Amino acid sequence: MKVDFKKTLPCYKAKPGVFGLIEVPTLQYLAIDGGGGPASQDFLDAIATLYPVAYTLEFMSKVQLDQDYVVPPLEALWWADDWAVFTTKFDKSKWDWSARIMTPDWIDSASFEQAVEQVRQKKDLPLLDRLQFVSTDEGLCAQTLHVGPYSDEGPVLKEMHEVFIPAQGMQMRGKHHEIYFSNFRKVAPEKLRTILRQPVQPIA
Secondary structure, three states: OOOOOOHHHHHHHHEOOEEEEEEEEEEEEEEEEEEOOOOOHHHHHHHHHHHHHHHHHHHHHHHOOOOOOOOOOEEEEEOOOHHHHHHOOOHHHEEEEEEEEEEOOOOOOHHHHHHHHHHHHHHHOOOOHHHHEEEEOOOEEEEEEEEHHHHHHHHHHHHHHHHHHHHHHEEEEOOEEEOOOOOOOOOOHHHEEEEEEEEEOOOO
């Protein structure tokens, strides 16, 4: 049976207009770090590098391990010196990022290295040497599903940061996290579906 983590992992589920707290397990990712916002060439090159390796790993898992799965959606961690660039200022040029695709826990570093070498022999990818295999433990997080253009996220994040999180007796920590369920090249902006996530901790 082909595993679809969007259906099996609770951290990939959220409802539009509803904020909630969720415990996110430790997950491992293909990841490329950079800066300059989502419209930068660096971010686009990161996406172009992540997918060939992700699909190579999925094929290797199916053939070599007899474990098939749906390649998870593109994700990104975002951070900046000033949180306001995500809400009121919304200055994307000041954002740093880590573009990611989750990989199952049965994939190990040896499989990752094998997949990278297979891709390297077939494609001249721009950021392959910057690709990492990392684990991230986000723990307790606030999240919601945003439906609509990325440019409309500011008010949603402002409500999450300034209303919902404090109301739970929590404060923000770590990095803003987005999970992209829609292909922005194929889906109309008003129909884009994106999980917005923020790690939190009790107010000291």
